[in-house]
Amino acid sequence: METYTIDDALTAMGFGKFQGLVLAYAGMGWAAESMELMLLSFLGPSVREEWNVSAENESLLSSVVFAGMLIGACTWGFVSDKYGRRTGLLCSTLFTSGVGFLSALSPSYLCLVTLRFLVGVGVGGGHVFTSWFLEFVPARNRGTWMVIFSLFWTVGTVLEASLAWVVLSSLNWRWLLALSTLPCFLLLPFFGVTPESPRYLCVQNRMSDATVVLERMANANQSALPPGVLTYHPETKGDHNTHSSENEYLLPVREKECTVDNAMSSKSGGIAALPELLSHKLLRSTLLLWFVFYANSFAYYGLVLLTSELSDANRSCTSGVIFEAHQKDANLYKDTFITSLAEIPGLILSAVLVDWFGRKASMWFMMFACCAFLGPLVLHQNELLTTILLFGARACAMGSFTVLCLYAPEVYPTSVRSTGVGIATAIGRVGGVVCPLVAVAMLRSCHQMEALMVFELVLCLAGAACFLFPVETKGRDME
Template identity: 85%
Template sequence: METYTTDDALTKMGFGRSQALVLVYAGMGWVAEAMELMLLSFLGPFVREQWNISPQNESMLSSFVFAGMLIGACAWGFVSDKYGRRTGLLFSTMFTSGMGFLSALSPNYLCLMALRFLVGVGVGGSHVFISWFLEFVPAQNRGTWMVIFSLFWTLGTILEASLAWVVLPALNWRWLLALTALPCVLMLPFFGLTPESPRYLCVQNRMADATAVLERMASANQSDLPPGVLIYNRETKTDHGNLASESECLLPVRQKECKVDDAVSSESGSLAALRTLLSRDLLKSTLLLWFVFYANSFAYYGIVLLTSQLSDANRSCASGVIFGLHQKDTNIYKDTFITSLAEIPGLILSAVLVDWFGRKASMWSMMFACCAFLGPLVFHQNELLTTILLFGARACAMGSFTVLCLYAPEVYPTYVRSTGSGIATAIGRVGGVVCPLVAVALLGSCHQMEALVVFEVVLCLAAVACMFFPVETKGRGMD
């Protein structure tokens, strides 16, 4: 009897109208996350002025959001692996929009911190959009489409900077919070158009449902499915150490029957998934991914903060005066807008490298390039050179982050893909929590050299870690 896999079906039908729908919907999820995170660049100074809070309490606002994202990344990953990708998408989106609107009505700072923490929990599910989208994309051009998908993040940062530029001088921060929650609300009416992942359905042994989804996709793309019966996967050769097949190295699944292995099915939920992620075959990949996610988040969000902090630190350290922000001062909006544009060349660079140079080499090369751009900033530079160097560093950080977000879902098998990516993303959020201690605290204390050396060391270690990833996933099907 003839058979075909999900990868065979996706390759035959190509990227068409059905995948475009998934791309736009998942992309809106990333627009929403980018806007919620870029919001932190503007929110702190204004609530500090309104409620007369200390700088230490102001910094806690960002930390609470990232802490919520850490919890949400794990929680929504488990939900989407156990109950389906669409379930995870729907409830994380509803939760984010609801908490976002409520936070705009906060009567005091403690209430605002609590509600923004809950917004972070909702936004923590954004990695589910990545896993969901990639499970619809043919293997041979998955890297290119991931880069295109990442453009939605850049779009979100530009939209938030533009929105803040218009709203904050004319209205106030409450309006900005409410308007920032709108993308999530706009996604809800279109949820009924979204399909469940056929890979997820197959792992759940729902072969008829998976076939039905693929048939609708093929019809929308004006194509046909391969002849035969859908099966989960075929054994294929791989470069993962000395193991004989993809199924052995990454997927403890009975291929023909499409059943989860006994170790996982006999245990409950997240504990079973965690045991799988830390199993002998996946342990090295998991630990390295955790560190690289931490380091890349630390570097990316740190560079975002350095854009404003370096200039302010140079002036304050030279004069002994601490410069503040004023609501009518448009420099912060202009600077954020310009530095957000740096991500576009980073995405172009990753698009060129990812399917030609490979995932691993793309990541470590862009991390080393980021180190090269940050190196001269160990010493004070003039404003123009500082801007150019930070522009290049952010482009490389965005490029490596994009490839990393592609690589993580490719490494893990379908039934723990969202959980594995979610935990790695959660570890990355810790980097986001820690980086202000370096980018803000050290620079504010006139320790520019020490701050930049920390960023250099973290990036170099992450680049070396990328070289030790045991799997190169370029051109490979997803299990």
């Protein structure tokens, strides 16, 4: 009897209308996460003025969001591997939209901190949108479509910067928080038509359900499935012997057909995935991904906060003069909007590099380039040069972040993909928790050189770590 795999079917159908709809839905979720994080550049200064909080409490407002994302990334990863990608998407979206709107009604600083922590838990599920989308994309052009998918993140950052510019000039931060939840609310009416990942269904031994999704995809794309019956080729116990290298383990299994029993399906995902992620076959990849996610999040979100802090620190620390509030606000909106636009050339750069030179080379090159752009900022620079250097650093940080979000789901097999990426993302959020202490608190204390040296060190170590990844996933089928 003829058989075919998920990758055979995706290759035969190509990227069509069906994947376009999946891209639009997942992209909206990705944009919603970027908006919730981008508003941190504006929320801290606004709350500081209204409630007269200290610099430490202002940085705490950003740190608690990332602390929540650390918990949420693990939680929603477990949920989506255990109960399905759709369940993870729905629960995280409902949670984020609800507590995000409530945070706009906060009567006190303490209440706002608590609710923003819960918002972080909700948006921690953003990585599930990435994994869900990539599981529908053929291997041969996955890199290109991941870059296009990442455009939604950039759209979210630019939209949030524009929204803040308009709202905060005439209203207050509460309106900004409320309006920033709109993308999450817009996702809910369309949830009923979103498909479950056929890869997840295969892992759960629901082959007939997976076939129905593939047939629906074929009809939408006006194409045909390969002849035969859908099969799934998981890792066999024989593949887990102590003599196999991590490189061999990470390569897709395509040579023989295995039977997936219900016992295996019931143990996939959740806590049961941890031993596999930390096994000697995946340990090197897992530990390196944890550190690179940490460094990338530390650098990217640090740059977002640096945009709102660096020019003001340059003025106040060198001259001792605090500018008028309205002048600082105008500069903040302008600089944040300009540096947000830097993500577009960053995505173009990653699109050029990722399929020409591979995932690993693209990441280390852009991390070292980001380090080079940040180097001159160790010393005080004028506003124009500061904006130009932050523009270049933000472009490289966004490019490396995009490639990393593509690489991580390609490394792990479907049975532990969301859990593995979720834990790596959670480790990355630790970088988000720490970076406000460097980008806000240290700059407010006029320790610009020390703060920038920390960013330089982290980026250099991350670039070196990319050399050590055991496998290149360019052109490789997802397991």
